[in-house]
Amino acid sequence: MHAIAAFAGLPIESHEALVDVELPMPDHGPRDLLIRVEAVSVNPVDVKVRVARSTPDHPRVLGYDGAGVVEAVGAEVTGFAPGDEVWWAGDRSRPGSNAEYQAVDHRIVAHKPSPWSFADAAALPLTSLTALESLRDHLRVDPHAAGTLLVVGGAGGVGSIAIQLAKRISALRVVATAGREASAEWATAMGADAVVDHRDLVASVRAAAPDGVHHILSAYTPGNIAAYAEIAVPLAGVVALDGGFEDTAPLKPKSMSLHLESMFARPLFGAADLGRQGEYLAEVAHLAERGLIRTTANEHLDGFTAANLREAHRRVESQSMIGKVVVHR
Structure with a gap:
């Protein structure tokens, strides 16, 4: 599958800071959803993890916001089926959403707001x-x-x-x-x-x-x-x-x-109430569907490429961003 990876903690001006790569399809476990990623957004944590890279031989797929379509479900998954449109923030200890497909624990996933585009939805999970x-x-x-x-x-x-x-x-x-x-x-x-x-x-x-x-x-x-x-x-x-x-x-x-506050604490440490993240996302989706909240996507980059992800990182690093920057297919 196509993915965008960080190999080393290079400045974002370098074309090698984030690169297009081909990686094996992710394995999805019994509690996982295999999701086809349609849109992602970039957060300060993406920048922090990228610049901290010190092992250039192993690609790291970043991305801690996503919206997409369920392709397959694990044997212990409930509440989801192939074809569902979903959103999630993921787990920092696993490969992220800057890839064609991502495996995510279903307990930290929810159905995305039905009226919203994938791009508008991807701005909000984290x-x-x-x-x-x-x-x-x-x-x-x-x-x-x-x-x-x-x-x-x-x-x-x-x-x-x-x-x-x-x-x-x-x-x-x-x-x-x-x-x-x-x-x-x-x-x-x-x-x-x-x-x-x-x-x-x-x-x-x-x-x-x-x-x-x-x-x-x-x-x-x-x-x-x-x-x-x-x-x-x-x-x-x-x-x-x-x-x-x-x-x-x-x-x-x-x-x-x-x-x-660290949003990754629950998935990173396997908290007993891990499913609360899925519940919170479902609550936010309900508010969005009732027109009570709006997306915070403010800048859109069309095309899921390393060049666009580098540009999104650059905008976040500028510390002048208003709202969120989204990259979508």
Whole structure:
């Protein structure tokens, strides 16, 4: 089958950073779906894994978002049949979606939103799971949750869908950060109640939420811990989507909690509740089918080639992306 692989941690300007290759068809186990991939999107984790490659002799197929069609099902699979249109985020310990076919545990797969194209669907699995795990599993947000949620990075992939989901699954007021006019417009279109300038975080958040924020979803945590402690109410929670942040001591006086979100934790460690990821994706699909959320796909590249994947990586690395970039057949 055709696939696009990384062999070494080369800069994206190199034609060898991602290359077209031919690989054997993946084996699918008793709990797996064999899926024909129709569209993928690129996330920061793709970039991180690519640049960390140090063994050039073994191709690594990246890709942690996909939408496609079920070709075959394992003996223990329930709820899926060949021909089903599905979406998924996958498992970082297995070959990814940057290939013609991928084998994926059916418990982390769901039927894609029926009105959406494969390209529109491929933008959302990883970010939707990250957002729902952050809101539900870490911050314990429920339909009765009130107060203010601060989304740091409101125009990014996770921020874009987190704003939408927070407005649908809770009574939270959502304040998002942005640094450019286009980013602010996008976050507002996603449903943010207010958009503030991240370059003057404390002052701008205090102006928008003078009583303080109750929850913080942070895509840019380094350098912001002290600011979060200033703008939060006592017992507030912070979910960090990144790492490498400094001393967390400023959170102590307000008895704040810090959660480290990794969407890959459940599949990577075979969590007992692994199927929750499939359930979350089914919930998001239901919201999409009712017209309650929109895709965050904002840039499309037509043609499943290494050149297009390199371009998608380049755009993500630029750190100026609004929404998601999708590559489709």
